[in-house]
Amino acid sequence: MTSSSSFSQDAQSLAHTHPDGLRADALMEEDVAWSHEIDTERDGEQYDRSERAALRRVAGLSTELEDVTEVEYRQLRLERVVLVGVWTSGTAQDAENSLAELAALAETAGALVLDGVIQRRDKPDAATYIGSGKAQELRDIVIETGADTVVCDGELSPGQLIHLEDVVKVKVVDRTALILDIFAQHAKSREGKAQVALAQMQYMLPRLRGWGQSLSRQMGGGGSGSAGGGMATRGPGETKIETDRRRIREKMAKMRREIAEMKTGREVKRQERRRNKVPPVAIAGYTNAGKSSLLNRLTGAGVLVENALFATLDPTVRRAETPSGRLYTLADTVGFVRHLPHHLVEAFRSTMEEVADSDLILHVVDGSHPAPEEQLAAVREVIRDVGATQVPEIVVINKADAADPLVLQRLLRMEKHAIAVSARTGEGIEELLELIDTELPRPEVEIEALVPYTRGKLVARAHTEGEVISEEHTAEGTLLKARVHGELAAELTPYVAVPAPAAAVVA
Numbered sequence: 001m002t003s004s005s006s007f008s009q010d011a012q013s014l015a016h017t018h019p020d021g022l023r024a025d026a027l028m029e030e031d032v033a034w035s036h037e038i039d040t041e042r043d044g045e046q047y048d049r050s051e052r053a054a055l056r057r058v059a060g061l062s063t064e065l066e067d068v069t070e071v072e073y074r075q076l077r078l079e080r081v082v083l084v085g086v087w088t089s090g091t092a093q094d095a096e097n098s099l100a101e102l103a104a105l106a107e108t109a110g111a112l113v114l115d116g117v118i119q120r121r122d123k124p125d126a127a128t129y130i131g132s133g134k135a136q137e138l139r140d141i142v143i144e145t146g147a148d149t150v151v152c153d154g155e156l157s158p159g160q161l162i163h164l165e166d167v168v169k170v171k172v173v174d175r176t177a178l179i180l181d182i183f184a185q186h187a188k189s190r191e192g193k194a195q196v197a198l199a200q201m202q203y204m205l206p207r208l209r210g211w212g213q214s215l216s217r218q219m220g221g222g223g224s225g226s227a228g229g230g231m232a233t234r235g236p237g238e239t240k241i242e243t244d245r246r247r248i249r250e251k252m253a254k255m256r257r258e259i260a261e262m263k264t265g266r267e268v269k270r271q272e273r274r275r276n277k278v279p280p281v282a283i284a285g286y287t288n289a290g291k292s293s294l295l296n297r298l299t300g301a302g303v304l305v306e307n308a309l310f311a312t313l314d315p316t317v318r319r320a321e322t323p324s325g326r327l328y329t330l331a332d333t334v335g336f337v338r339h340l341p342h343h344l345v346e347a348f349r350s351t352m353e354e355v356a357d358s359d360l361i362l363h364v365v366d367g368s369h370p371a372p373e374e375q376l377a378a379v380r381e382v383i384r385d386v387g388a389t390q391v392p393e394i395v396v397i398n399k400a401d402a403a404d405p406l407v408l409q410r411l412l413r414m415e416k417h418a419i420a421v422s423a424r425t426g427e428g429i430e431e432l433l434e435l436i437d438t439e440l441p442r443p444e445v446e447i448e449a450l451v452p453y454t455r456g457k458l459v460a461r462a463h464t465e466g467e468v469i470s471e472e473h474t475a476e477g478t479l480l481k482a483r484v485h486g487e488l489a490a491e492l493t494p495y496v497a498v499p500a501p502a503a504a505v506v507a
């Protein structure tokens, strides 16, 4: 794990203030339910005996490298993790896909995945996420593999995290913490960093561990024992945790103010872009679908227009040109992921507003993924969330080079507005560019004007901001036939030779 990772840092920095680690002192509802759960635990009786008899091991999750020297090197800096999921519904394949995605997330965060297990249950255990017996087995796997962290495939309550940690005796993190960590590592802009930090604090706040009621409950529960620490710290610990909570709250309030200020700056920039009348196109899609690759493919091949005006654009917004010469901006966006932590959806709402504000969405989906339909649905949920349903969408089925042709056919049949491409090989990219050209809203006014050479700038603007139909250099000036936006049309009015017929006004 790199030093920039807060996956480990979070725990470490908090461990500085709390030698006992992270410990919630507020009892959550789940905790209350716990004692009942222990006596009445009957998990999975309706499933196959074999399924509940053992934790189901998911093969092929290990990322252990062949090269010994590299393994040693990685082990120095990576966390060694065991994944655990609760399979409540769907097929075994669904459950394995979910765990495979968790493995990919863990690797993205810089962890080394040693093993993964799934337990079939009606619902996650209220106390320890997986059943208490299975938690003991998990402890054995942790010892066997030498793991230092367990990653759960869901959002665990503060109580569940504590109780499971007490059984497996290594750090337990959940999917939410993992995603927050990845976002923290990847956020580049000041605003993005602040938003993630805020979301992390929000997540951590109820999860700070202190020696409060949870300890006495733990001791009462018996068996699992408490994870180190010492009761001598109980009194002062409670006070300390309160001070820390207050400090975190103050910091969060300060960050909210800062984010609000940054948002104003971004708003100004966006309005500037709007004023330039360059239609914005947003690339959205599930994480790893190939959004950035597509951005590079679409704008990299000499199409990128160098323009000082846009030098201040966010680095992920590029200028591009359609085959017919119309300019548009192409924005890469944060990748979506299933069960995006709620705090993060809130925090990134502003970033995703770019999507709602665009004239066209390129919805990228990985055609080679085992469940592309689910990815499409997950992304659409977020698109709905940010109120972008009215924006036209092109479904770009990417990785056609690696996808099963039958799956591609199925997707193309299902999605009316879809195209199969490969950002890697360039297959289908020409067609996509054409499609963008037809889907982009067209400038509304068609004009024909004789522009004197002294006003050559207007002709240049017609090229960048509108669509030039024809252009002819005459003795008196440029005879221009073009489709432009209202503002430019007004500026061109003095030179209009033949007034545009009403029928030429295109909606």
Ligand SMILES: Nc1nc2c(ncn2[C@@H]2O[C@H](COP(=O)(O)OP(=O)(O)OP(=O)(O)O)[C@@H](O)[C@H]2O)c(=O)[nH]1
Pocket: 285, 286, 287, 288, 289, 290, 291, 292, 293, 294, 334, 335, 336, 398, 399, 400, 401, 402, 421, 422, 423, 424, 425
């Ligand atoms: N085979 C194949 N792989 C591709 C293609 N496009 C992208 N990839 C690979 O898919 C992976 C993800 O690509 P990215 O462009 O980073 O995906 P992204 O959607 O921007 O991902 P996030 O920013 O993490 O959400 C990379 O390893 C790419 O090399 C493609 O057309 N074919």
Ligand SMILES: [Mg+2]
Pocket: 291, 292, 293, 332, 335
């Ligand atoms: Mg990307």
